[in-house]
Amino acid sequence: MRIGVFVCHCGSNIAATVDCPSVAEAAKMFPDVAFATDTMYACSEPGQDSIINAVKEHHLDGVVVASCSPRMHEPTFRRAVERAGLNKYMLEMANIREHVSWIGKDKELNTRKASDLVHIAVEKLRRDTPLVANKFDVTKKVMVIGGGVAGIQAALDCADAGIEVVLVEREPSIGGKMSKIDKTFPTVDCSSCILGPKMVDIAQHPNITLYTMAEVEEVGGYVGNFDVKIRRKATYVNWDNCTGCGLCMEKCPSKKGFDRFNEGIATTTAINIPFPQAIPKKASINPESCIMLTKGKCGVCAKVCPTKCIDFEQKDTIVEDKVGAIIAATGYDLFDYTVYGQYGAGKYPDVVTSLQYERMMNASGPTSGHIKRPSDGKEPKNVVFIQCVGSRDKSVGRPYCSGFCCMYTAKQAILTKDHIPDSNSYVFYMDIRSPGKGYDEFTRRAQEQYEVQYIRGRVSMVFPQGDKLMVRGVDTLAGEQAEVEADLVVLAVGVESSVGASGLAEKLRISYDSYGFFMEAHPKLKPVETNTAGVYLAGCAQGPKDIPTSVGQGSAAAAKVAALFSKDMLESDPQVSKVDMARCVGCLKCVETCPFGAIKEIQDRGGNVKAEVIETVCQGCGICTVTCPQGAIQLQHFKDNQILAEVNALCQAEMSFE
Amino acid sequence: MSLSIGYYPGCSGQGTSIEYEQSTRTVFARLGIALSEIPDWSCCGSTPAHTVNHVLSAALSARNLELAAKAGMETVTTPCPSCLTNLRTASHKMENEAFRAEVAELLETECSSLAEIKSTLQVLVEDFGIDAIKAKMTRPLEGLRVACYYGCIMNRPKELMQFDDPEHPMAMDNIMKACGAEVLPFPLKVECCGASAGIPRKDIVAELSGRLLDAAALLGVDAVVTACPLCQMNLDLRQSQANAARGTNHQMPVFYYTQLMGLAMGLSAEDMGLSKLCVDPNPCLKRAGVL
Secondary structure: OOEEEEEEOOOOOOOOOOOHHHHHHHHOOOOOEEEEEEEOOOOOHHHHHHHHHHHHHOOOOEEEEEEOOHHHHHHHHHHHHHHOOOOOOOEEEEEOHHHHHOOOOOHHHHHHHHHHHHHHHHHHHOOOOOOOOOEEEOOOEEEEEOOOHHHHHHHHHHHHOOOEEEEEOOOOOOOOHHHHOOEEOOOOEEHHHHHHHHHHHHHHOOOEEEEOOEEEEEEEEEOOEEEEEEEEOOOOEOOOOOOOOOHHHHHOOOOOEEOOOOOOOOEEOOEEOOOOOOOOOOOEEOOOOOHHHHHOOOOHHHHHOOOOOEOOOOOOEEEEEEEOEEEEOOOEEEOOHHHOHHHOOOOOOOEEEHHHHHHHHOOOOOOOOOOOOOOOOOOOOEEEEEEEEOOOEHHHOEOOOOOOHHHHHHHHHHHHHHHOOOOEEEEEEOOOOOOOOOHHHHHHHHHHOOOOEEEEOOEEEEEEEOOEEEEEEEEOOOOEEEEEEEOEEEEEEOEEEOOOHHHHHHHHOOOEOOOOOEOOOEOOOEOOEOOOOOEEEOHHHOOOOOHHHHHHHHHHHHHHHHHHHOOOEEEOOOOOEEEOOOOOOOOOHHHHHOOOOOEEEEEOOOOOEEEEEOOOOOOOOOHHHHHOOOOOEEEOOOOHHHHHHHHHHHOOOOOOOO | OOEEEEEOOOOHHHOOOHHHHHHHHHHHHHHOEEEEEOOOOOOOOHHHHHHHOHHHHHHHHHHHHHHHHHOOOOEEEEOOHHHHHHHHHHHHHOOOHHHHHHHHHHHOOOOOOOOEEEEHHHHHHHHHOHHHHHHOOOOOOOOOEEEEEOOOOOOOOHHHHOOOOOOOOOHHHHHHHHOOOEEOOOOOOOOOOOHHHHOOOHHHHHHHHHHHHHHHHHHOOOEEEEOOHHHHHHHHHOHHHHHHHHOOOOOOOEEEHHHHHHHHOOOOOOOOOHHHOOOOOHHHHHHOOOO
16 A cells, blocks of 8 residues: 655644654655655645645555644545545544644654654554445425524525425514514614514415424434424414414403513413414413413303314324424523622512513503503603623623624613603613624714713612612723612623523534534534534524624525535435444344444344444444444444554554654 | 530620620520630631731631630631631631641641631521521510611622622521511612721711611611621711711611510510610610510
């Protein structure tokens, strides 16, 4: 075998702390190495060309590239090797950047370690065999999880591209947080006026199947062929017949239920349609507040329903489907501000969250758009906004900036003046963060035109004094204490990952960060992809972002799905387990240990029990290979003899660099 | 129930808050909690020591906790939140080996074992129990409306104190309720009274304590209840200064919570040292039918 070794400088990323020419020189001493050199940027066009030329010139059978993590550039170099006429699996990478140059400062030790890693790669490559991928069909249907604005955009763009879409939403209506917002910044246009038509499009699009009151139960399979199970929760209303007339809501005697859509500032009936523009406009029963379902008698809704669609016996149902791609757009939840004892910990009725305030300002909200104090229904004259409640605060475990609160606070202060012209608004802020088109102009408008008083500093406490709330903080620009008498205090609560996000990530086999936000495949270059093929991200599920960015990501994820589905067949990864039938004794231990259900029991021609790997389901984890008592099941490209050869290489006597 | 616990009285208890000391001992005895004083205890270092030298401050505090441990006391309690802060801070800092070595050198002892320190409030609420307190009441304080004022350091910093809510503590509120008093939610219960600023800057204490008295008066309570010698002094002894500085005319009695507990348990005004209070508490107690 003739092996070529290419040691990359990666500019100064590697060369600063690794002597690359020495590593290339050392590589020439390893068995079967016919050619070795160092190169400035192996991944650049001239870098790749030099690999291709060397393969041809030196008649190489395999290539080792010592550079960055294979996560970064393995696909790049595999393509280069393929262009050189070799099988693309005749490539090994030695990670001398993340594993060496970036983590060690001692150049001599680094050089030695880099050489060792190249040695390991050479020994593995000597035992590599060409692998050929199989092709498989793609189910050209996408499941979008989450019906907020990001999910809606993704679903519509996919559907418009001719792709079948299944949209799953856990609330009774799509629309997400945006449907609760009164107006949007910086244009101050009506949120439901711009979102409403998109919601209707979802309902009417022939390519979209919408499941609300539904959650993803199980996801199996792989890119192109995911098997999904969707739990449709019992609504106790037969939605095929419900016309959304609302008669049941008028007559329902249980009127004290928590109103989720209105963020708890009002109560609602046990059977309800969350808001007038709901899609689908269907009633559902909250089993916790329904008298019939809790006490066994009532049934008023069933009596008044003109289409007789109430069904107290309804149970959850499971829908099974097959999709080729998944877009996770599960959005966010609000920070629970009650951990802030100094803001009253939820004890003061006139301290509300920003989203509650949106509902108070909204014409279709419980106060019909009149801002009223929850405690006594009076119109507030002094409104104090406190920013960064659950953002940029390590003491509550939320060190990150939620990104859009500065903007919505400016918007709410402007709207307050519109609603109550003789009112005064005060904003306690840390920094004004408004880096968007027309955003900074907007916050200035709040200050200059609407005379909102911005006070730079944190609030130390809010406490009641008579029927007012005293807000005491610091004005760090003036260098003194600031005390404002408020009628209403609005907390700009920050963004948290959506409830249950981590559980969904585990079902989808994607990663999430320590705050529960889904991890993109690359923070700059793959913002909507995940490390699981066929699973894409959109909106706040990936991290805090405003409406335009969420919509942009929704479209981006849809474009990725469209590109995936532009092929009729996909290639499977041949780096999977394979059973040597002659060695297999049919103990089926591998079947039990496989976490993906990728191994099945078969009978050979002689009727003997054997194990067989379902190539497209196998994820290449290798658990079966260590379970097999016979060594009959082997992970291709990572066979036992290859691993042993790597260990052997590592245990050789130290090299010297004289 | 019989409890036995080490006791650190603190210096204030020997002077300015002698009625707190007296009522604490009497009430604990009546509840059946035996307090054994740390033999040869000394000052915790108070405010001056830690403003000058942390090692010195820790040494002054640790000496007491070591004496307690040597006398076989696992836990020590103190009525004074300022002592509590110093003693707890010393224990916490001495978890650091290097710091402990410095303290040990200064004290010329090993400092190998220190007793745990708790506030008397914590002992009453967590070890004795609100229900047990309630069972001892013979003369409930019905008709007495009070605001409980904790001061800034009784529960803070929360990582150090690990007792009650740092922003909305309820320990004293619950004890007063168990005594039959009507407890109103006091919004400034953990705000600063001005503390020892009263010595160099009387105006600061007049302003800060004045605000507390305003808030209590606005609530319409008969009295403020405290658990801190310094808070009590600022609100009670300096009440006339606050009135003069801010043009108010408060006549707000300021009790130690142990005094009211004692009265509710049938102990006498004399036992509770009521005569030591500056603002006359008798009118409000008579109005409420307690005396």
